[in-house]
Amino acid sequence: MKIAVVGLGLIGGSIAKDLKAQINIDVTGVDNSAAHCEAALDLGLVHRISSIGEVALDLDVIILATPVDVIESLLPQILSVVREDAVVIDVGSTKSDICNAIADHPNRSQYVAAHPLAGTEFSGPEAAFKGLFNNAKNIICDKEKSSDFALEMALQIFESIGMTTNFMSAEEHDRHLAYVSHLSHVTSFSLGLTVLDIEKDEKQIFNLASTGFKSTSRLAKSNPNTWAAIFGKNRKYVGEALEGYIKTLTKFKTAIESDDQEGMVKLMSDANDIKRVLNQ
Amino acid sequence: MKIAVVGLGLIGGSIAKDLKAQINIDVTGVDNSAAHCEAALDLGLVHRISSIGEVALDLDVIILATPVDVIESLLPQILSVVREDAVVIDVGSTKSDICNAIADHPNRSQYVAAHPLAGTEFSGPEAAFKGLFNNAKNIICDKEKSSDFALEMALQIFESIGMTTNFMSAEEHDRHLAYVSHLSHVTSFSLGLTVLDIEKDEKQIFNLASTGFKSTSRLAKSNPNTWAAIFGKNRKYVGEALEGYIKTLTKFKTAIESDDQEGMVKLMSDANDIKRVLNQ
Numbered sequence: 001m002k003i004a005v006v007g008l009g010l011i012g013g014s015i016a017k018d019l020k021a022q023i024n025i026d027v028t029g030v031d032n033s034a035a036h037c038e039a040a041l042d043l044g045l046v047h048r049i050s051s052i053g054e055v056a057l058d059l060d061v062i063i064l065a066t067p068v069d070v071i072e073s074l075l076p077q078i079l080s081v082v083r084e085d086a087v088v089i090d091v092g093s094t095k096s097d098i099c100n101a102i103a104d105h106p107n108r109s110q111y112v113a114a115h116p117l118a119g120t121e122f123s124g125p126e127a128a129f130k131g132l133f134n135n136a137k138n139i140i141c142d143k144e145k146s147s148d149f150a151l152e153m154a155l156q157i158f159e160s161i162g163m164t165t166n167f168m169s170a171e172e173h174d175r176h177l178a179y180v181s182h183l184s185h186v187t188s189f190s191l192g193l194t195v196l197d198i199e200k201d202e203k204q205i206f207n208l209a210s211t212g213f214k215s216t217s218r219l220a221k222s223n224p225n226t227w228a229a230i231f232g233k234n235r236k237y238v239g240e241a242l243e244g245y246i247k248t249l250t251k252f253k254t255a256i257e258s259d260d261q262e263g264m265v266k267l268m269s270d271a272n273d274i275k276r277v278l279n280q
Numbered sequence: 281m282k283i284a285v286v287g288l289g290l291i292g293g294s295i296a297k298d299l300k301a302q303i304n305i306d307v308t309g310v311d312n313s314a315a316h317c318e319a320a321l322d323l324g325l326v327h328r329i330s331s332i333g334e335v336a337l338d339l340d341v342i343i344l345a346t347p348v349d350v351i352e353s354l355l356p357q358i359l360s361v362v363r364e365d366a367v368v369i370d371v372g373s374t375k376s377d378i379c380n381a382i383a384d385h386p387n388r389s390q391y392v393a394a395h396p397l398a399g400t401e402f403s404g405p406e407a408a409f410k411g412l413f414n415n416a417k418n419i420i421c422d423k424e425k426s427s428d429f430a431l432e433m434a435l436q437i438f439e440s441i442g443m444t445t446n447f448m449s450a451e452e453h454d455r456h457l458a459y460v461s462h463l464s465h466v467t468s469f470s471l472g473l474t475v476l477d478i479e480k481d482e483k484q485i486f487n488l489a490s491t492g493f494k495s496t497s498r499l500a501k502s503n504p505n506t507w508a509a510i511f512g513k514n515r516k517y518v519g520e521a522l523e524g525y526i527k528t529l530t531k532f533k534t535a536i537e538s539d540d541q542e543g544m545v546k547l548m549s550d551a552n553d554i555k556r557v558l559n560q
Binding site: 186197214218227 | 399541
């Protein structure tokens with residue numbers, strides 16, 4: 001089977017690497033950065049490099065792993081030229097705008113909207129590694145709009161790299177992800193910015209970076225272009241999530257500034273409930 | 281040498297365990313919770329349990345590891361009754377109020393204000409473990425107010441559990457810690473609260489909890505009483521840090537809601553500088 005991975009960063013590169021390790025899978029990589037293409041070959045992420053035009057016409061499966069705004073513009077063009085037995089899967093972190101962009105496309109059923117929930121704060125082909133998706137959850141959205149053949153192919157691919165799949169609508173996906181992933185990234189970037197802004201004496205940050213700061217600011221190392229596209233595409237729900245978050249922070253700030261011990265303990269005891277929910 | 285550890289939670293328990301493993305150190309534990317005392321004995325954190333009154337009169341070194349408000353009220357009383365060759369060390373996460381409480385105490389020089397920078401989101405004697413402090417940084421504040429003997433004793437103790445010590449004023453300590461530790465805790469508690477509040481369908485939180493949310497919300501599991509005392513004692517600087525953080529978040533929110541890609545990329549590229557500062 002011939003599979004193309006378009007976008008050879010952390011996610012695309014790791015999918016390519018996992019697929020390339022399987023018998024009888026031929027992996028072609030596509031990336032508009034020559035440096036990424038070279039690195040992907042050097043790192044053994046793909047068998048060969050090609051162009052988007054060629055893989056769209058020829059391959060069995062095309063996986064789109066570029067930033068979400070690029071997926072949205074590429075997807076309709078690719079669906080218009082693929083073979084009628086080809087399957088197109090995207091793995092972007094937002095789903096509504098992408099699904100809307102091809103909602104009325106005549107080849108809509110050849111497409112599967114997916115989001116494998118895995119990643120690190122690092123980016124580019126060098127950050128890709130085998131096993132990134134192992135034991136992680138995948139989400140497939142609006143599955144009733146994909147053909148049985150396309151859906152089955154997508155499920156097999158994600159299962160082969162160690163993932164189990166949940167189903168939901170694109171809208172539900174974007175709302176949930178705003179809270180459990182996108183909000184975390186905004187808070188982490190903002191924490192990094194705030195501390196950098198105040199702590200001009202940078203040596204102190206390093207010395208004082210006990211594990212608390214390291215874990216909460218880890219995501220501030222993430223790729224700005226990837227995340228600007230995600231935040232933009234999911235701005236409605238990320239905006240709502242930030243609204244709620246700022247309200248909670250303000251409540252906390254009021255309790256702290258007035259040394260309201262009871263109020264603080266109540267807020268934190270409620271937050272502790274996250275232990276039960278995360279089941280650990 | 282006879283050392284007492286007062287407060288047998290994560291920090292006190294771990295110090296006790298590290299000290300008890302050393303030759304010729306006899307460790308007495310004190311805690312106002314009978315359950316903590318029993319657990320500390322069962323877990324082998326201490327050689328024996330005693331009362332604050334007895335250890336204050338008798339021991340060579342007394343380490344205070346209770347919540348910071350309790351340290352502040354205990355410390356003057358203990359300094360008033362200790363032997364004149366005894367050393368009293370506190371390991372609380374805030375320093376200014378504690379140092380102010382004994383600034384004019386006749387036995388001030390027998391006291392060393394310390395803050396070993398280590399911890400986890402878990403609490404109680406069960407959370408204590410050997411090696412928590414290994415390779416971590418310790419801070420000693422206002423060292424010129426401690427006698428050479430007391431300071432040397434404290435340095436030896438922290439070195440023996442694997443720590444290197446930096447020096448600064450209590451005021452500097454509280455300001456820095458507000459940004460690099462206390463702010464992280466408020467953001468994490470608030471993130472947990474926001475997500476719990478919105479995501480009523482709790483199963484989704486678990487399913488969608490990719491590593492991003494797990495690391496940013498980890499500290500939301502921390503002990504409410506410990507942290508309410510810290511936030512209260514450091515409310516001036518934590519309030520300032522939160523003020524700056526909410527401003528940054530609001531800037532981010534405006535950029536996201538107007539899909540200002542350039543603005544978002546600029547904010548995140550600036551935040552990426554945290555990589556360089558954290559030197560990793």
